[in-house]
Amino acid sequence: MTEAQGRSPRDRYRAQVRAEIKQHAWEQIATQGVPALSLNAIAKQLGMSGPALYRYFANRDELITALIRDAYRSFADAVRAAHEAGADLAGLAHAIRDWARADPQRYFLIYGTPVPGYHAPEDITAIADEVMVVLLEASEAPMAGKPATPFDAEFANRRTRADGSPVPGAVLRHAMSFWTRLHGVLSLELAGHFTGMEFDPDRLLDAELHELGTS
Amino acid sequence: MTEAQGRSPRDRYRAQVRAEIKQHAWEQIATQGVPALSLNAIAKQLGMSGPALYRYFANRDELITALIRDAYRSFADAVRAAHEAGADLAGLAHAIRDWARADPQRYFLIYGTPVPGYHAPEDITAIADEVMVVLLEASEAPMAGKPATPFDAEFANRRTRADGSPVPGAVLRHAMSFWTRLHGVLSLELAGHFTGMEFDPDRLLDAELHELGTS
DNA sequence: TAAGGAAGGTGATAGCTTCTAACCGGATCG
DNA sequence: CGATCCGGTTAGAAGCTATCACCTTCCTTA
Structure with missing residues (x-):
């Protein structure tokens, strides 16, 4: 802004x-x-x-696209700030959770219902990639020295780091698990699908991330 | 219909x-x-x-509400059919995944961006509860005899079964983990957030559910 | 400094939308 | 048979996006 x-x-x-x-x-x-x-x-x-x-x-779509861009930018800044402050994956999860709760509709502008036929412009996908880079970096540490599982094969040699070296399958899989688990809990919570159940969504997120850490 | x-x-x-x-x-x-x-x-x-x-x-909202109701009904029927065919959680996941892929917008009508201020009518939340019952039943078997973890405490005594007995914390937590992991992978896939990454989302889902099974 | 052009704002208008109102014909029911 | 209800119509209000022609104001440039 x-x-x-x-x-x-x-x-x-x-x-x-x-x-x-x-x-x-x-x-x-x-x-x-x-x-x-x-x-x-x-x-x-x-x-x-x-x-x-x-x-x-120029039109309604252009305004909305600008809003999506700002939302991505704000999201990436929040993730990057947490990363540069030394946060591990749990820290990143908290930063993202707080950012999403501050304005749920802003989160859903990024991760909510897609519009059929809409393709985000190049510069927006570039911002999304910034986040992925941070997630991958934060996933290096917990995976260091861990043996590769059979599931990691699918994720090997799918992506290269900034220096051109390949991201290990275990690291990419870990990052994707982190992302999807966080999004799974967060989006259902923000959409109100936990209302009526008495538990605290934060405890569910804790459990999901804890189990991720031990894998 | x-x-x-x-x-x-x-x-x-x-x-x-x-x-x-x-x-x-x-x-x-x-x-x-x-x-x-x-x-x-x-x-x-x-x-x-x-x-x-x-x-x-009567108006646009009433039509959309009817569509949401039909979507929930179809969703619950798919889940129930798989359950009655003897499917375990993995089988349920496949049934839900296939159901969602058949019409992504129908899935997002249920689990996509919420409309601020909209509250689903009673009969729709009742259908959602049907699904939850199936998920809980399917989560009983894999949790049988497993020791409760510290994370399960938050989920104990939050819900009762049809016969009035309390659902064990480990079972509810397991069901919620299943649900959020499946939704996390599925919604990001259907929204196109994996495009450009070369891996198969099904393998990610396999990994997520496999790890859930061993917890 | 004067001239000219670009930028920002206006009202009018086309064409779309949801939704209401008034009316009409036919099927159904007492 | 007659009254009523039901499903359809046209007309029209109010709102929306978006374009057009026009006007003013500011900035730049000769």
Whole structure:
């Protein structure tokens, strides 16, 4: 959201208005979900009349794509910050969980129901890859010296590190298990599928990650 | 979708039209997603003009709720069928996976992005509970005789069986782990978050369930 | 400094949507 | 047979996305 570093005053104004549009869009999404997002309503909230908003975003899809990009960026920043603070996988899980709980609809904008036919632009998938790199790095330590299991074969030689060396199958599998377990607990919790069951979702997540650590 | 057992011819006709409406709705959802579902378009496909459709569904939400109900019903039937055929948790996982792959948007109608403020009616949560009962029953066998872990404490005395006896913490935890792991892999796969990575998602699911079996 | 162009804002409008209202014809039921 | 209900119609209100033509204001450039 900090893109107000334009050179000319006009650029700064433009960036400012774009940021305000997105701000109001986030509020609508958080309270009513993406389908209810109305460009018209946002324009009125900003005190300008309908079509003015199209000077800043070509159409509804472009605004939503920008929001998705910001969501990914915020997500990747949260993951990276935890990683650089020395967090292990458990620490990363907590950071991601807190980030998701702060704004569930933002999490679902990334990991929720996909729109058939929609393909994220290149720069967004690049941000997603940043997260994967961190996950893989954080998965190196717990897998160090562990013997490869038969399941790891499928994951061997699927990906290379920054220096070109192959990521061991056990490491990639561990990272994917971490990711899918975290997402499994988190998304069902945020979607309310645990309501009525009395247990604390955090304890389920603890159990899932604990078992992952010992594998 | 088999609700055409009405008594009078009029009831049968009504049920028939309702079914046709839902049929076309499913096709729209499968190809374009829920937000693009248009009552107007459905009516025209059925050869009738717009407002006629409101004789069958009070509004858009009621149609979608009916679709959600049918999705849950179909899901529960698939799970129950596998269970009654003697499937263990692995078998249930395969049944659910196949059911989800047959129509990803139908899966996401149940487990995808939640609509803020929407609360499913009682009869739908009852269907969801049917599935939970099956999952718990299928989780009894693998947990029989296993010592309780510290993590199981949170899940003890949270739920009772049909006969009123309490579900052991280890069993509930096992069922929840099964559910969240399956959903974690499945939803990320169906949403396309594994595209570009070369591994087979089925192998990841195998690994996740195998590790669950040995816990 | 004056001129010109780009950028931002406006109202009007097309075309879509959901949904309500009023009305009409036919089937059903007492 | 008559009353009623049911399913369909057209008309229309209100909202949405998006485009168009036009106007003003600011910035740049000669």
